[in-house]
Amino acid sequence: MxxxxxxxxxxxxxxxxxxxxxxxxxxxxxxxxxxxxxxxxxxxxxxxxxxxxxxxxxxxxxxxxxxxxxxxxxxxxxxxxxxxxxYDEVHNPEAYEPHIGIDESGKGDFFGPLVVAAAYTNDLTAKQLLSAGVKDSKQIGSDAVALKIGDAIVEILGPTRYSVLALGPEKYNELYAKFKNLNRFLAWGHATVLENLLTQHPGCKRAISDQFANAAVLRSALKERGKTIELVQRTKAESDVAVAAASILARAEFLRRMERLGQDAGLGGPLPKGASGHVAALGRKYFAAHGSEALARLSKRHFKTFSEITGEPPITPPNPFRKFSRPK
The missing domain is CATH 3.30.310.10 (TATA-Binding Protein)
Known part of the structure; x- marks a missing residue:
């Protein structure tokens, strides 16, 4: 309950x-x-x-x-x-109208996956999510609480009202090598989970995400289903209940995968979050023991930290005049 x-x-x-x-x-x-x-x-x-x-x-x-x-x-x-x-419905009626919220986790973390999630809410589920304590995942200090609320969100929304795209380090590195641009990469991820939900809710007219790039970048990544939807990008989008739900779903999956990757790497616990000196120190230790390819299976190869640890040249920024195309 x-x-x-x-x-x-x-x-x-x-x-x-x-x-x-x-x-x-x-x-x-x-x-x-x-x-x-x-x-x-x-x-x-x-x-x-x-x-x-x-x-x-x-x-x-x-x-x-x-x-x-x-x-x-x-x-x-x-x-x-x-x-x-x-009286929140009076002050903020749009929050209770059917719409999709999108957010991601792991973008700034050297180790681990990138997880993008989308959540579809309507009047009933918005009220249930708020009652369950759903808010911006960055305001939830405890990983255990984030995981618990994530489970509650899954229970409330059911399988057809949310979509999660989790890209482990190997798949992340493969795709980033094709995009070579984080904003375009994120736009593709956002577009993917949005399209997934639009197959279940084709009548949805509005989607909200945090403002990470020009809206045209996300628009260009959408396929036919998403071409007519209203895309709203704004700072602090997590104040919207659908975006907050997506934020928690993404964080919960990120945490689960960080635990699994750490255990598989023989660390006896989760990989550390962030990109601090402590994270870099662990990366250097792991590189010294296992080499750069093993480190790449745990981390994001385009981060400056990876080049500093391994001595490999950083990934060259793309030609800004190169025509963008969706990876196969």
């Missing part, structure tokens, strides 16, 4: 925080000190418990099973003056 969120965050002014203190005092809340905060207020037990932490930054965190009632009947009408809880 998927649990609804029990924690909510607001940004308040100092005056609003003080007004809230007055109202909470009138309602019999117990106050205590809060590190880096104005106050911590608590009231009730069990299903009625609610806690409010007011920080010096202006952030207010409302938690507990009684949080929705406090937000609906105190914070929104008397403090913020804006009714959002339960």
């Amino acid at each position: 998927i649990k609804p969120p029990s924690s909510f965050t607001f940004k308040l002014t100092e005056e609003q925080i003080e007004l809230l203190r007055v109202r909470l005092t009138e309602q019999g809340y117990d106050f205590s000190d809060l590190p880096y905060g104005y106050y911590r207020a608590r009231k009730g037990k069990g299903v009625t418990m609610v806690g409010l932490d007011a920080y010096l930054s202006g952030k207010l965190v409302v938690s507990g099973k009684g949080a929705p009632e406090v937000i609906e009947f105190l914070i929104e009408p008397e403090i913020t003056g804006v009714a959002k809880l339960g």
Whole structure:
């Protein structure tokens, strides 16, 4: 059973925080000190418990099973003056209309795959995803939580409402050698998962992705099915529930494959994420023991890190005037 969120965050002014203190005092809340905060207020037990932490930054965190009632009947009408809880369809109706969200994971990681995912949502599934705690995967600090929410997304959407394209390092390197341009490569990946979902939902009119390149690059990568869809590219696209779901699906698959690759390489655990000095040090150690071809089976060959470790020349940037064609 998927649990609804029990924690909510607001940004308040100092005056609003003080007004809230007055109202909470009138309602019999117990106050205590809060590190880096104005106050911590608590009231009730069990299903009625609610806690409010007011920080010096202006952030207010409302938690507990009684949080929705406090937000609906105190914070929104008397403090913020804006009714959002339960009214998101009014403030953001497009989020509940049928559309596809696309995102990827592994783009900036030296080791491991590139994973691109797409999720199709409508009014019902958007509400279910939000209740399951779906948000931008970068805001989920725990890999274990990302994997758990990823499983919930699969349960909610079912097999026909999401598509995942996972390119292990060997396939990634093979395809990058043909594209020799990361934006075109990403556009092809985005177009692939989008086309996959459009076969299941041909009536879908809109798709959203993060802004990684000119929209024309993604448009040119689409086949016939995707030519008429409205493509929306914007910064912080993960604020959209469909993009957030795709983001988590991509991250979850990335994590699973990093674990598998690390175990297969004899590391006793997952490959490290990112492209830090620690990652490069492991790459040098693995190269010294197994050679460049073995390292390429775990990593992205076009990264500068690969050239620095192996001494091989970096992949030459493509001629910008060369005509682009889809790989066979």
